[in-house]
Amino acid sequence: AQTVTQSQPEMSVQEAETVTLSCTYDTSENNYYLFWYKQPPSRQMILVIRQEAYKQQNATENRFSVNFQKAAKSFSLKISDSQLGDTAMYFCAFMKHLWGIQGAQKLVFGQGTRLTINP
Amino acid sequence: DTEVTQTPKHLVMGMTNKKSLKCEQHMGHRAMYWYKQKAKKPPELMFVYSYEKLSINESVPSRFSPECPNSSLLNLHLHALQPEDSALYLCASSQVLQNTGELFFGEGSRLTVL
Numbered sequence: 208a209q210t211v212t213q214s215q216p217e218m219s220v221q222e223a224e225t226v227t228l229s230c231t232y233d234t235s236e237n238n239y240y241l242f243w244y245k246q247p248p249s250r251q252m253i254l255v256i257r258q259e260a261y262k263q264q265n266a267t268e269n270r271f272s273v274n275f276q277k278a279a280k281s282f283s284l285k286i287s288d289s290q291l292g293d294t295a296m297y298f299c300a301f302m303k304h305l306w307g308i309q310g311a312q313k314l315v316f317g318q319g320t321r322l323t324i325n326p
Numbered sequence: 327d328t329e330v331t332q333t334p335k336h337l338v339m340g341m342t343n344k345k346s347l348k349c350e351q352h353m354g355h356r357a358m359y360w361y362k363q364k365a366k367k368p369p370e371l372m373f374v375y376s377y378e379k380l381s382i383n384e385s386v387p388s389r390f391s392p393e394c395p396n397s398s399l400l401n402l403h404l405h406a407l408q409p410e411d412s413a414l415y416l417c418a419s420s421q422v423l424q425n426t427g428e429l430f431f432g433e434g435s436r437l438t439v440l
Binding site (some may be wrong): 239248250253257318 | 366367369373378382414418426427428435436
């Protein structure tokens with residue numbers, strides 16, 4: 208079974224600093240997706256960034272980038288120039304294909320990292 | 327329209343009540359999901375619907391009854407719940423064809439069982 212581990216329950220940085228959130232996973236699959244989702248106090252889960260396992264290039268989305276190390280099964284998220292609005296719970300997630308069910312997926316989530324950006 | 331809309335946002339019910347949670351999306355997604363999230367925990371998958379058919383039931387107690395009346399609507403019927411069922415219930419949807427892997431989540435319905 209796939210597992211996702213986030214070893215940092217909480218992190219706190221000053222505004223404008225760079226912060227890196229760690230994530231490791233375990234799977235025997237060769238093709239899969241990895242995600243970082245953000246859940247602010249407003250509760251809605253929002254996709255931050257997505258990485259396809261067969262792509263060697265690390266994904267980037269504006270201030271957000273990942274360091275994807277497939278052999279090490281590591282998928283960390285770097286937030287540059289952090290902003291107050293980045294304060295949220297961040298979940299690393301692995302997409303497991305539901306074989307036999309066309310298109311439907313099961314997201315396996317890590318336990319989350321609560322990130323606080325201080326003014 | 328990239329929204330998943332959930333109603334109600336808050337619900338308080340007694341253990342003998344019958345209530346329903348509603349989820350709606352108009353993105354043409356043919357996969358819809360119910361997740362349960364306890365405080366400070368990650369979401370846990372409950373049900374998956376694909377093409378309006380129940381595809382996955384993650385061993386959820388029968389006091390939770392899902393329903394997908396059409397491709398845009400997903401309901402979760404609640405009956406004889408327990409206080410430990412108090413949680414945030416999240417609905418999500420995704421594409422089936424040309425699947426990018428992304429799930430679109432609603433804001434959730436926060437349920438309190440007294």
